[in-house]
Amino acid sequence: MTSPPLPRLHIERKVRQNVETALADTRVVLIAGPRQAGKTTLARMFASDDRPFMTLDDAGTLSAAKSDPIGFIRGIRRAVIDEVQRAPDLMLAIKESVDRDEEPGRFLLTGSANLATMPAIADSLAGRMAVISLFPFAQSEILSTxxxxxxxxFDGEEPATGDEAVFGGGLVDVVLKGGFPEVLRRSTAPRRTAWLEDYVALILDRDVRDIANIDQLDRLPRLLNVLAEHAGQLVNHSSFGAALGLSSVTAQKYVAILERLFLVRTLSPWSNNRLSRLIKTPKLHFVDTGLLAALREDEAERLARDRTRFGPLLESFVVSEILKLASWSERRLAFSHYRTKDQDEVDVIIEDRRGRIIGIEVKASATVKPDDFRGLRQLQDAVGDRFVRGLVLHDHDRITPFGEKLQAVPISVLWTM
Incomplete structure (x- = not known):
C-alpha cells in the first residue's frame, strides 16, 4: 500500500488539547520541536486580538527583540511569539513580566531549539513554563486514528491490530517519507529529497548560529552524514570526531547541538542493579526517518536490494513514533535502551512514574524467532511485577504470542490502537 501525497488541508494535531490545558493554568507555554513540524500553524490557532501573533523570523521584529528585550515585552499583556530561540535574552524579560503579572496563558512561545537544555533559560522559567513537544506528523495524526x-x-490492554496492517512495501514507503508536512505533500522521491536537503542547509547555516558559537560550522553537514550512517548504533564520539578530524570533546559538543535542534535524539542506557555487564552508552536515533533516509541516500529500490539497511531506518522510525505518542499522553514517561556486553538488547524501554516498564525490540524481518525475545525475557526477569509487556515490533500483519506478556506485533500497532 503506497500512501498518496498529503493534501493541503488541516490535520488535527493531537497535542492541541495539551496546549489548551496548559494555557489555562500556566503563565508561559512553549511548543518545542523541529522547524517545519507545524509549530507555527498550531500556535496561530491560539492567536487573537487579545493574544497577537509575532514571529522572530521577521527581521524587524527580531531586531527589536534583540536590541531591547525588556522594552519589547513591556506593555504586552498576552502574546504568541514564534521562534523565540532567535532572541534568547527575551526569555529573561518574559520571566520578569510574568513575575509581576501571574495570570495564566500570558505567553505562548514556539521554539525550534530545545530551550529546556539551556541552563539559564531553564532555571529562569522553572515553575513558570510548560513545555509541549511537537514533532513532525505521527502516522496516527495522518490517518486520524x-x-x-x-x-x-500501561492500562493492561492486549495489543490489537487494525483492519489494515501496513507491512512490506507499504511499510518501507511510510518509513522513507517520514512526517514533515511539506515532504508528505510532494509526490516523488526526488522532490522530497530536494526539500530535505534545503531544510538541512537552512538549519545548519542559520539556526545553529542562534544557539551556539562554533568555530568549524562547515563540519556540521559532514558530521550529520556520519551520524546518519551510525543511526541505531551506540554513540561513539571518538569515532565521530576521528572521521572529521575533531576531538572527542568537540564531536560530543556538536552532537549535543544537533540534538538541541531536534535533528537527532539519543536514548540513555537503562540501568538495574540486578543485571551486570550492562553497557552504559547512549544510543543514537534520528527524529525523522525521511531526513535520515535522504542523508543515507536510501530509497525503495536500494532497500529492496540490501534489506540490512532498512533495520536502522525502521528502528529510528519506531523510536520517533513512540516519542510522538508520548508527547500527547498525560503520563510522564522516560525512555532508554538496554544492551549487555553479550549483545542482548532491548531497543526501547518505556518507564512510567510508578516504575512500570514496557520493552520494545524492533526487527525489520517478517519472521520472528524465540531468540529475538532474549533481551526482553532478561528485562522481564530483572524487573518482575513491574514488567507490563514486551513486544517485538516487526514487518508483519499478525500478532503472535511468545510467552506471558510477550508478543510479536506488527509495526502498524503504533497507529492502529
Missing part, C-alpha cells in the same frame, strides 16, 4: 498505544498498554 486514536494514537493511544502507550496509554492502553
Amino acid at each position: 486514536p494514537g493511544r498505544l502507550l496509554d492502553r498498554l
Whole structure:
C-alpha cells in the first residue's frame, strides 16, 4: 500500500488539547520541536486580538527583540511569539513580566531549539513554563486514528491490530517519507529529497548560529552524514570526531547541538542493579526517518536490494513514533535502551512514574524467532511485577504470542490502537 501525497488541508494535531490545558493554568507555554513540524500553524490557532501573533523570523521584529528585550515585552499583556530561540535574552524579560503579572496563558512561545537544555533559560522559567513537544506528523495524526498505544498498554490492554496492517512495501514507503508536512505533500522521491536537503542547509547555516558559537560550522553537514550512517548504533564520539578530524570533546559538543535542534535524539542506557555487564552508552536515533533516509541516500529500490539497511531506518522510525505518542499522553514517561556486553538488547524501554516498564525490540524481518525475545525475557526477569509487556515490533500483519506478556506485533500497532 503506497500512501498518496498529503493534501493541503488541516490535520488535527493531537497535542492541541495539551496546549489548551496548559494555557489555562500556566503563565508561559512553549511548543518545542523541529522547524517545519507545524509549530507555527498550531500556535496561530491560539492567536487573537487579545493574544497577537509575532514571529522572530521577521527581521524587524527580531531586531527589536534583540536590541531591547525588556522594552519589547513591556506593555504586552498576552502574546504568541514564534521562534523565540532567535532572541534568547527575551526569555529573561518574559520571566520578569510574568513575575509581576501571574495570570495564566500570558505567553505562548514556539521554539525550534530545545530551550529546556539551556541552563539559564531553564532555571529562569522553572515553575513558570510548560513545555509541549511537537514533532513532525505521527502516522496516527495522518490517518486520524486514536494514537493511544502507550496509554492502553500501561492500562493492561492486549495489543490489537487494525483492519489494515501496513507491512512490506507499504511499510518501507511510510518509513522513507517520514512526517514533515511539506515532504508528505510532494509526490516523488526526488522532490522530497530536494526539500530535505534545503531544510538541512537552512538549519545548519542559520539556526545553529542562534544557539551556539562554533568555530568549524562547515563540519556540521559532514558530521550529520556520519551520524546518519551510525543511526541505531551506540554513540561513539571518538569515532565521530576521528572521521572529521575533531576531538572527542568537540564531536560530543556538536552532537549535543544537533540534538538541541531536534535533528537527532539519543536514548540513555537503562540501568538495574540486578543485571551486570550492562553497557552504559547512549544510543543514537534520528527524529525523522525521511531526513535520515535522504542523508543515507536510501530509497525503495536500494532497500529492496540490501534489506540490512532498512533495520536502522525502521528502528529510528519506531523510536520517533513512540516519542510522538508520548508527547500527547498525560503520563510522564522516560525512555532508554538496554544492551549487555553479550549483545542482548532491548531497543526501547518505556518507564512510567510508578516504575512500570514496557520493552520494545524492533526487527525489520517478517519472521520472528524465540531468540529475538532474549533481551526482553532478561528485562522481564530483572524487573518482575513491574514488567507490563514486551513486544517485538516487526514487518508483519499478525500478532503472535511468545510467552506471558510477550508478543510479536506488527509495526502498524503504533497507529492502529
